[in-house]
Amino acid sequence: MGSPTLSTVVPSLVLLILFFVSSFLITVSSEPNEEADTLLKWKASLQSRNQSRLPSWTKATTNVSSKISPCAWYGISCNDAGRVINISLRNTGLSGTLHGFSFSSFPRLAYLDLTGSGLFGTIPPEVGLLSHLKFLFIDTNKLDGSIPPEVGQLSSMEVFFLCSNYLNGSVPPSLGNLSHISLLFIYDNLFSGFIPSDIGNSKSIFNLDLSSNQFSGPIPLFFGNLSNLKSLYLYGNSLSSPILSSLGKFKSLIDLQLNENQFTGYIPRSFGNLTSLSTLRLSKNELFGSIPDEIGKMRSLSVLDLNENQFKGVLPPSISNLTNLKELALLYNHLSGSIPPSLGNLILRELLLSGNHFAGYLPYNICQGGALEIFTVSENHFQGTIPTSVRNCTSLIRVHLNGNNLTGNISEALAIYPNLTFIDLSRNNFYGEISSNWGKCPKLDTLNVSMNNITGGIPREIGNSSQLQALDLSLNHIVGEIPKELGKLNSLTKLILRGNQRAVTLSFINKVCSSLEA
Template identity: 30%
Template sequence: MITADNFHWVSKLTSLRYLDLSWLYLAASLDWLQAVNMLPLLQVLHLNDASLPATNLNSLPQVNFTTLKILDLKSNTNLNSSLPSWIWNLSSLSELDLSSCGLSGVIPDELGKLTSLKFVGLADNKLEGSIPRSVSSLCNLVHLDLSGNLLSGDITVIAKTLLPCMKQLQILGLADNKLKGNLSGWLEQMASLRVLDLSKNSLSGDVPASMGKLLNLKHLDISSNSFGGMLSEQHFVNLSGLVTLVLSSNSLKIVMKPSWVPPFQLREIGMHTCLVGPQFPTWLQSQTRIEKIDVGSAGIRGMLPDWIWTFSLSLTSLNVSTNNIIGELPASLEQLKMLTILNMRYNQLEGRIPDLPTGVQVLDLSHNYLSGSLPQIFGGNELYYLLLSNNSLSGVIPTDLCNMVSMEVIDLSSNNLSGELPNCWHKNSNLYIIDFSSNKLWGEIPSTMGSLDSLITLYLGKNNLSGTLPTSLQSCKGLVLLDLGDNNLSGNIPKWIGDSLQTLQFLNLRSNEFSGEIPEVLSQLHALQFLDLSNNKLSGPVPHFLGNLTALHLGSPIGFTSPVMDFIVYGVGGAYFSVYMCSLRATYKGAALIFGRISNLLTSIDLSANQLTGEIPSDIRFLSALVNLNLSRNHIGGSIPDGIGSMSYLESLDLSWNDLSGSIPQSMTSLVSLAYLDLSYNHLSGKIPSDHQFATFSGSSFLGNVDLCGAPLSTICLPNNNKHFDTMTYLCTMLGFASGFSIVCWILISSAAARKDVSRTRPVRTDWKSELHYSVPLWRAFHCSLEEHFFLGTDFGQARCLCQSC
């Protein structure tokens, strides 16, 4: 790389007319603009892709190179300036290219002064506002590219502004802005257009059939808008030169007669999410020069026609994903020697994986019904992304994968693969993601995986892996996600996880056989936002360092900055696809869920179903960004810390099946986001708070705490001493009281009557204790009632004593 520390030497070349220092490294040349300004005869300046330093382009008080015709500074992303006012003094300027320069602000009206302009390139900046009306003065303009900005306004108004003076405009790029409006009434008047790119805006309405009048049109991209209606042969009848047609990501219906033969020969067709089916479009068979086909999510059903595998030897990309395509693939696709991308995911394909051409870079056959073993060789060494998840593939993982030096993503998850993991991985690999989860793999994690120092994500969960974690994994210092859950791994959780894996944000070791204490060095994982150690054999106290996980503090600058969690490959036909989507299993709101896309909102700590003791650390209050906390099914004692009420983002809290005591902190009513709460089966006491979210929880959240009272439980709290009793017990006591009282009365009455009958044969007894003595069976019934329901007044306490003396 050629570098230059300064531009002072340039300023001495005062007779210079042509200067091209493109692709040099000029980051240290802070004086470049002042030096160029010393060249009064300069006509051509090319400094594109030169890493120019941040420069205030408005810093020139006066411009001296007024004879400049070509100004090219594109792809100097650090300039970070607004459009400089001195440009409007360059009256001879015919080419202006400031694309990808980090420019901001608005496009001034003064642009219209540069009437000699033929080319204006301001793409990929941060320019905002509307396109100035003064562009109507640029009558020599052939190429206008304002794509990739923040420009707004109605495209109909903009186009009619351009029309009077721009009949010769050939290339119009307005993609990736915030434009609205429709295409009617102006599109057909731009008869000279060869390239029209309006993709990624908010345009709507029908696509007018008058588009067919653009006889010179070669490239048309209106993808990623809100166009609707129907397109037929009429729209394309005169477009004989059309090479690129991208209609993807709209609500268009493409209706062509099966016998239609287009007047053009396309190289790229994009109809992703348009309604094309149910049949695969037969008119594509006439496109013998086609290179890219995208009919993903197009409502296609049934089998693919045989000719699709033979009709175009130039085919490089084929996307038929997310349809209802059935049948088997050919035994070999090696005849498609130019094929680099094959995306057929989310269909109903069966059979085996075909032999592939050596140039394949992306192979996505995931979410089908493919079976059989994996091929020993996947094409050649150019394979970047291998995505075969959610099929019925069996057999072992071939060792050839270790030799794929270009491979970045391997996803073989959710199949029936068995055997041991390959132990042949190399340090020169470019692997970022490995996902072998949800298979039947066994044995130990191979030590050579530690040589994959480029790894960001490692998924080996839901297998039958055993043994301890290999120490070699500590060399994977770039790991962001490590998921080894649902295996048979054992031993202590290694301390090197906290020492070496400083970038780790997601750690899942759930449902294994890990034992011992949770190592304190995990507190060094300052980026950690997801920790799941549930369902192991971990012991010792609840780790007091939980509050030190700074990524879970609101406002923390650490964490939530994962490098690459979703790998994107450029889309076929204007659509972009996530090659791999990270996911995690978590127990959330009492249910086992799979989070299909990891986001910064997935913040969770789950230490449930272990043998942890001690108390909940008070520092847990610092985890104000935590969404899910599960400490259930342990032996945790003490009280719920009052500071837990400051965890304002908490949505799910499970502390059930522990030994917690004391009252529920009133501060917990401040948890306004709390949607799930389980405090059941502890030793909590006192009144359940009833404010805010607590009014929405059912009794199941508090079951098994015999000393808790108040709604939603049926246990009533006594107002004076905070003691309580059960409503049913109260009712039964009252019934017992009434029954007992009536029995006593009946005894007294019966005894009085009996005295009259026995007075002739017995001495008269005046002691009422004796009367009770004559009716022992009845009194015992009353006595049992009193023993069972002991809510007694003074008189019945005396009656019980009398009975006990009997």
Template identity: 30%
Template sequence: MEHKWVSGFCPCNPLKLRALLLIFLVLVCSNLSQCFDIYPQDKDSVLLFRSLVQDPSQSLSSWVGSNCTNWTGITCENQTGRVVSVNLTNMNLSGQLHPSLCKLPFLEHLVLSENNFTSPIPLCFGSLRSLKTLHLDHNRFQGIVPDTLMKLRQLKELVLNGNNDLGGLIPWWVGNFSAQLEKLDIGFNSFHGEIPESVYYSKSLKYLDLGNNNLSGILSDFHQSLVFLNLGSNQFSGTLPCFSACVQSLRVLNLANNSVVGGMPTCIASLQGLNHLNLSFNHLTYEISPRLVFSEKLLVLDLSNNELSGSLPSKIAETTDKSGLVLLDLSHNSFSGEIPLKITELKSLQALFLSYNLLVGEIPARIGNLTYLQVIDLSHNSLSGSIPLNIVGCFQLLALILNNNNLSGEIQPELDALDSLKILDISNNKISGEIPLTLAGCKSLEIVDFSFNNLSGTLSDAITKWSNLRYLSLAQNEFNGNLPSWLFTFPAIRMMDFSGNKFSGFIPDANFNMSKNFNNGELGKMQREPFATTHSADTKVLIVVTTGTELSFNYVLSSMVGIDFSNNVLDGEIPGGLFTLRGLQYLNLSRNFLRGHVPDVEKMWGLRALDISHNSLSGHIPGNISSLQDLTLLNLSYNCFSGFVTKQQGYWRFPGAFAGNPDLCLESSDGGCDPASIPVVPGKAFEGEEVEGRISVWVFCLSAFLSFYFTGVALFCSARARNYILQTKA
């Protein structure tokens, strides 16, 4: 076989050869033009700037030699070698800015975003007369904006966002110093005072972000074609302007978290290009006019946390098959009446928040038509009827939150179709029946709250399929039967609350090492809140509408790492493994029929609250709790403990924790036994917990009656103690 080699220069047509040579020369010249030297004086200036910069990531290590194309973040003009751009975004740089940076007369773009530069903004920046872009956002600049910046007549973008110590008054000149200024972003700083009048009339301005400062004053209308306006999280007052100059241009309007008053003017709906409208956390009042109908371009409407009243608007926005509202939040208002059927026509809707209103009636049966829905929150209303079966049509649902209503009926087996569901909260309703076995199909569940209903039956094995479970509450229902052996097999569980039921039998002595939270805890990551606010779960759903119509779902679960089996009819001994869970913060086994000795608590390093009161526990008080520095609530009252409790054991911090243990005494100041130091009535260990319940001490410690008789008479002279005893016995 003959091989024919073809060289780079082959016999060709002369015209073609010339064309090839021309292309070759163009490519060579192009490459050569990219290999130019940085202008010597500019090089010296940039290297002086680097001399004061701390660069732990060695991001600027390429600043050697003279070839400008090799210098990270530096762009030079290809004919002269003059530096025209410095972009050092997110390079983990810190320190101060050397004034040599101001000796770059041809610099057009200076971007130092997302670093840790400190010191005030250099005064000499005003000498950079060619500057078009100045981004100093997300650093640690401090002081005020220097007036020398008003000399930057060519500036198009001034971005100072996210410098917490940068503040003072907004400079009076900021709206008219540059006829080219299109973007002004000074959000998340410490500016105060009013918006300068020049800002309202800056004709070139398109993007204005003054959010998250301490600005105040009466809201005024703007007189330019803004595209983006964020004044959120300030102290602005007055009524809502019409923004008539922005009718065609405005895309984003955020006035959240201010003190805007009055009603919703119908002229707001004339903003035809509006995509995002956030007026939450203000003082808006009155009803929403039926004439207030936004265009189909509106994607996000948040009117939550106001004082709006009347019926929910039957039509809030136009909708088409391809566009329409993605997020609607009308929660935390005073809307009344029923949920209008028109809401089920918002086919693009992905998140619906109507919680904390005065809504009545049933959940619309056609809600399942909203097939894109990911979040439904109708909690804290007065809705009645059953959960509509049609809701399974929302097959993309991630959170179904219906707690604190008057819903009844049973949990429908067909809910297993919601196999993407992460949060299911139907607590504080009147739902009855058993947990359907088919709910095993909801394998994505992470937070389940069925508490305060009329549910009954034994624990369904369907629960074992919820392998990602983080929070499970079945409290205050009518469940019965034994606690299953699989109870502690959930690796991500934080809180398990089965209190106030009729569970019987032993606490299973299972493998307690399955849960990483029970064993390791997350105390370092969790805010130290008072116990009463962290016993139950506080779930905050976070929704962000990203590019286009994409919705990003997340949630934050605030809950103690704990177990609550209180107020049942459990018997037997406490498993020793339960008291070896180093991450457990809360353990409540009170008001059962538990007996035997209490295991040592010294290994429960994260313990903050322990209640094993009103049982039949006996023996000596276990171990030493001096090392449990986070323990703030302890209740061992109304058992049959005996013996001598020394001060070295650390229990002296909780003198009221031992009431109702007649054979127990605490070490007195002289080292003796002082039974009188143990009060008859304990302090209320857990705020919000009902005091009612059986006093088992009369059943298993009858002899205590005589020893406490005279003390009880004396205590009845105290009104506070008398009321507590009467409530307890009741």
């Protein structure tokens, strides 16, 4: 038998090459087919009435021999090789579980967004097979159960949103394995137990939101390792113990919200190092002691919220150094002393001092910047007149000055406020007559000047306040007739006049007021 000739070898070689090429093409083409089949099976598992939202997800082709590729389907993106790398079905209104979704069929998937898609049930452990996944959004659904530990296998993960579901149980320590994670949002769930210290291993995190859960215990010490942290939200839990002083070393921290917990102890003086911090919320805790003078070093601060704690002592004058401050909230503490006059140099939008033991005079220029919207200093011991800058403070929306020792002519101290909705001046020592200007405040719904020394009559212009719902003039020295214009206000449901002198009946008022105290 002779050696094979060139004429016999070449055709055989060509056939062999064609065999391998065809086998390769079959393999390549089968991958999109597998992904398409997986997506179609998952679609079929969804509640039938919602499948119509994905009409492009179909096996229909123009050529029966053509491969089925999902790359042109709604919400699907592919790479150059035709593999699915992006699934985005945000707010599509689907209804079903993730258990019909074969995660192993998408080895190249980098982006999965199922926000607000009507998902329920638990998160399958198979989610850990998505080794290339960088962005996972399954928030704002009805998922329950716990986070599977296998989530810690998502070594490429950068952004992880699980918020606004019904997830519960403890958070697995394996989340600390996500070494590339930058945003971790699991807020608004039912998680409980301690916050795992392993999260402190994820040093790339710059935004961590664990708020509105049921976490207890202290902030883990290892949180001090999160050197890139810019935002930390832990509010709305049951966390306790003193606040970590090591948080004060994060000079890049911009937003720190620890409110609505059970933290005790002092504000760490190290917080004075947080020179980039814009928002500090510590309200509704059990913090005590004085407000440290170091607060004045936080020059970027725009919101300082210390409401409802047990702080005592005086307001440190250094707060006046916070030239970017827009909201100062100190409601319901045990603070005392006078307000530093320099506080009036700040261009505040909100000044909330009610429920303390402050005394002395309010800064005369408290609204010099014309930005003050919420002005509440009720239930203190302030004296003197309303600050002169308030007369021209047209930005005011809500004013609470009640329960002090303020005095002055009420008709001269205040003016016309186009955005004012609520004002309470009760339980002070104001005198004079009610100004007709109140009828020129188009959004006013509540006016309370009870328990003062107001004299004169009720101006008929009050009836021009078309939004007025509650008018309390009780326990003053008001005389004369009740203007009929008040009886024409369809909005007026509460009118309190007891403790005054009147010369007319209230029959026409009775028809429109559901709450009338003569």
